[in-house]
Amino acid sequence: MSQHTDTTYKPTSPNSKLDFASVWEYAPAPESASHAEIKEKYDLFIGGKFVKPAEGNYFKSMNPATGETITEFAEASKSDVNKAVKAARKAFEGEWSSISAKERGKYLYRIARMIQERAREFSVLESMDGGKPIRESRDVDVPLVAAHFFYYAGWADKLEYAFPGKKPKPLGVCGQIIPWNFPLLMLAWKIAPALACGNTVVLKPAETTSLTALKFAELVKDAGLPDGVVNIVTGAGETGAEIVNHKDIDKIAFTGSTGVGKLIQRSLAGTDKKFTLELGGKGAMIVFEDAPIDQAVEGIINAIFFNQGHVCCAGSRLLVQEGVAEKVIQKLKDRMESLIVGDPLDKNTDVGAINSQAQFETINKYLEIGLNEGADVYQSSCSIPDNGYFVRPTLLMNVSQSNRVVQEEIFGPVLTIQTFRTADEAIQKANNTPYGLAGGVWTDKGSKIFKVGSGLRSGVVWANTYNKFDPTSPFGGYKESGVGREGGMHGLGAYLKF
Amino acid sequence: MSHLEVLKTYKMYIGGQFPRTESGRFYKIFDKEGDLLANACLGSRKDVREAVKSARGAFGGWSKRSAYNRGQILYRIAEMMESRRSEFEKELGNIGFTKKKAEAEINASIDRLVYYAGWTDKYQQVFGSVNPVASAHFNFSLLEPTGVVGLIAPEESPLLGLSSIVAAAIAGGNTCVVLASEQFPLPSIVFAEVLNTSDVPGGVVNIITGKREELVEHLAGHMDVNALSYTDKLPTEMVTKIDELATENIKRIHKNQIEDWYDEDAESPYFLTQFQETKTTWHPVGF
Numbered sequence: 001m002s003q004h005t006d007t008t009y010k011p012t013s014p015n016s017k018l019d020f021a022s023v024w025e026y027a028p029a030p031e032s033a034s035h036a037e038i039k040e041k042y043d044l045f046i047g048g049k050f051v052k053p054a055e056g057n058y059f060k061s062m063n064p065a066t067g068e069t070i071t072e073f074a075e076a077s078k079s080d081v082n083k084a085v086k087a088a089r090k091a092f093e094g095e096w097s098s099i100s101a102k103e104r105g106k107y108l109y110r111i112a113r114m115i116q117e118r119a120r121e122f123s124v125l126e127s128m129d130g131g132k133p134i135r136e137s138r139d140v141d142v143p144l145v146a147a148h149f150f151y152y153a154g155w156a157d158k159l160e161y162a163f164p165g166k167k168p169k170p171l172g173v174c175g176q177i178i179p180w181n182f183p184l185l186m187l188a189w190k191i192a193p194a195l196a197c198g199n200t201v202v203l204k205p206a207e208t209t210s211l212t213a214l215k216f217a218e219l220v221k222d223a224g225l226p227d228g229v230v231n232i233v234t235g236a237g238e239t240g241a242e243i244v245n246h247k248d249i250d251k252i253a254f255t256g257s258t259g260v261g262k263l264i265q266r267s268l269a270g271t272d273k274k275f276t277l278e279l280g281g282k283g284a285m286i287v288f289e290d291a292p293i294d295q296a297v298e299g300i301i302n303a304i305f306f307n308q309g310h311v312c313c314a315g316s317r318l319l320v321q322e323g324v325a326e327k328v329i330q331k332l333k334d335r336m337e338s339l340i341v342g343d344p345l346d347k348n349t350d351v352g353a354i355n356s357q358a359q360f361e362t363i364n365k366y367l368e369i370g371l372n373e374g375a376d377v378y379q380s381s382c383s384i385p386d387n388g389y390f391v392r393p394t395l396l397m398n399v400s401q402s403n404r405v406v407q408e409e410i411f412g413p414v415l416t417i418q419t420f421r422t423a424d425e426a427i428q429k430a431n432n433t434p435y436g437l438a439g440g441v442w443t444d445k446g447s448k449i450f451k452v453g454s455g456l457r458s459g460v461v462w463a464n465t466y467n468k469f470d471p472t473s474p475f476g477g478y479k480e481s482g483v484g485r486e487g488g489m490h491g492l493g494a495y496l497k498f
Numbered sequence: 499m500s501h502l503e504v505l506k507t508y509k510m511y512i513g514g515q516f517p518r519t520e521s522g523r524f525y526k527i528f529d530k531e532g533d534l535l536a537n538a539c540l541g542s543r544k545d546v547r548e549a550v551k552s553a554r555g556a557f558g559g560w561s562k563r564s565a566y567n568r569g570q571i572l573y574r575i576a577e578m579m580e581s582r583r584s585e586f587e588k589e590l591g592n593i594g595f596t597k598k599k600a601e602a603e604i605n606a607s608i609d610r611l612v613y614y615a616g617w618t619d620k621y622q623q624v625f626g627s628v629n630p631v632a633s634a635h636f637n638f639s640l641l642e643p644t645g646v647v648g649l650i651a652p653e654e655s656p657l658l659g660l661s662s663i664v665a666a667a668i669a670g671g672n673t674c675v676v677l678a679s680e681q682f683p684l685p686s687i688v689f690a691e692v693l694n695t696s697d698v699p700g701g702v703v704n705i706i707t708g709k710r711e712e713l714v715e716h717l718a719g720h721m722d723v724n725a726l727s728y729t730d731k732l733p734t735e736m737v738t739k740i741d742e743l744a745t746e747n748i749k750r751i752h753k754n755q756i757e758d759w760y761d762e763d764a765e766s767p768y769f770l771t772q773f774q775e776t777k778t779t780w781h782p783v784g785f
Contacts, residue, residue: 270738
């Protein structure tokens with residue numbers, strides 16, 4: 001019996017299934033894209049100017065929700081990267097180092113303010129180019145971008161307070177390579193602390209989501225930042241490799257998969273380049289019998305379906321204590337039924353489009369692996385658009401610790417579920433992957449939170465909450481989830497020498 | 499009455515025991531006159547693996563000791579070292595230290611242990627943070643030990659350098675596998691005897707003697723070693739090899755070049771915090 005026709009439940013009753021669809025209908029609520037200007041194609045941003053790529057190549061960028069091409073980006077070759085590094089070096093040795101730390105901070109404040117002014121435009125573009133729901137780009141990504149610049153702006157003239165007994169100095173030119181899941185936010189995580197510490201940057205956005213980075217370049221120009229302090233080069237892996245291997249870059253900051261992170265670390269072997277890596281994860285959420293179950297279910301939904309599960313710290317494994325497993329899973333299924341999957345620009349949408357065809361294929365490959373490993377697959381019965389890349393919210397049950405779907409990062413809206421009896425068992429299972437980025441604990445007992453939290457070998461612990469971010473809050477991994485921290489006072493260390 | 503000296507057998511230190519190398523190999527250690535001092539263990543890959551296993555086994559318990567307790571144990575190492583002065587003087591004398599220099603080396607080593615003993619319950623307050631997030635959450639960052647740490651001891655500072663690097667690693671709750679100075683390994687074994695009588699749980703510090711060239715890569719490539727540090731200037735090929743092997747498990751590599759172990763820059767809380775990971779915890783605030 002489909003719940004859509006079952007009217008015996010009230011939608012707000014605590015013991016009922018959630019059933020919004022049969023009580024009221026959602027009318028489409030599209031965010032207008034008319035305000036956002038997209039050029040036909042974008043050049044590279046080097047030395048304060050938009051310049052054509054040396055080899056004249058451009059690649060198309062697609063809206064993953066519709067399959068339509070929205071613009072083209074320049075493909076930066078070796079000589080373009082070289083030019084960008086030269087511009088960054090010149091700025092570092094010249095104007096950027098000659099202005100006071102206070103003034104440096106004021107540029108960042110200015111950038112923060114301009115992002116707030118143009119927040120709506122950035123949000124719309126982020127959703128069009130990357131497929132994330134407008135509600136998330138509007139309420140999470142873009143506000144956090146502004147907050148990040150605002151936070152690090154204030155550090156520029158206070159750096160010595162963060163490192164007692166040390167005299168911090170900037171590193172020089174930083175090469176930064178960012179992923180497609182939070183394009184503008186990852187740019188902010190990289191550029192804000194780098195600039196606050198007095199460095200200059202060459203940043204490469206992901207090839208499927210470069211639009212907001214180039215819009216940011218326009219903003220940098222408007223803000224009057226000295227030429228060459230921020231350089232943006234677009235392209236795919238080869239462009240990234242040119243940055244990693246460039247001899248005149250002092251530091252590499254990378255966010256992306258553990259596989260690519262290891263390749264980068266290997267390329268840097270034997271060099272004096274510093275690096276920080278923000279890599280993959282396979283976050284476990286431990287739900288105890290004494291947890292506030294409804295809150296936990298909401299938290300799990302946010303942990304795995306936020307941003308289509310394209311989140312390195314996603315809570316992609318649920319470990320639920322046996323006594324409440326049935327109840328939690330039932331409530332989870334009910335809640336999943338109420339998720340709206342569809343047009344990223346619709347303000348009602350909960351889960352948007354999968355970022356690219358490649359990622360769509362990866363997720364489907366893992367669903368197949370899960371099936372072959374014997375998992376019970378449950379998917380929401382929601383409708384999904386005919387065009388574009390969409391995956392229904394999915395649960396994989398009856399899985400075991402050694403299954404690939406439990407060990408490997410899927411990076412999609414797919415949650416594995418395992419049960420446990422004792423806290424020690426839960427901690428062991430949670431820690432039993434090569435990753436160590438984030439974990440969650442759900443219980444009403446404070447002492448248990450601290451005990452379990454300290455047992456988790458991960459850089460972030462969310463207790464009775466999940467997927468929360470803030471510029472003041474350090475973020476980063478243990479083990480194979482990466483090296484270094486971003487955010488907070490601890491994030492400064494990645495961009496300074498002593 | 500004449501007394502034939504009973505020579506000491508120098509073995510390695512693994513899991514709180516003093517085993518010989520499983521390989522049965524040895525190498526000769528000579529004094530400053532070129533006379534044979536001892537046959538030291540020529541440690542092997544398997545010894546490194548055993549040592550890592552012991553270090554991993556000891557990590558859970560050691561990292562959960564209270565900071566106060568770790569401080570007391572480090573202080574206890576200093577006490578024990580003080581009581582074994584004459585033995586260290588003899589060891590250092592054998593390898594060419596004058597009496598005065600040996601005394602200085604021992605004094606500095608004891609002081610360094612006391613220095614890090616004092617940090618155990620303080621670094622968290624200096625380097626941790628409470629983070630004023632904009633949402634209704636309480637958010638704090640604590641430092642936690644990285645795990646099992648590989649230490650390549652300095653070749654030329656067989657006691658002060660060794661005790662400095664070990665103290666910085668274990669003060670923060672890590673356990674370690676040390677490759678002793680290849681040329682002067684004997685003081686490291688006396689140091690192990692000090693550790694063994696200082697309430698340091700077995701496996702927290704493991705000391706392997708042997709050839710750096712042979713053993714470094716086994717340590718750098720071991721999947722259960724979380725970090726590796728060295729203070730000597732190593733040959734470029736070795737550096738590259740270490741970096742490459744480290745990528746297998748994203749091992750943290752710390753190169754701190756230290757030439758003068760007496761220098762005030764040779765002791766720093768940053769040598770302790772380099773073996774720490776920052777963990778940030780969030781909790782909602784509400785009724």
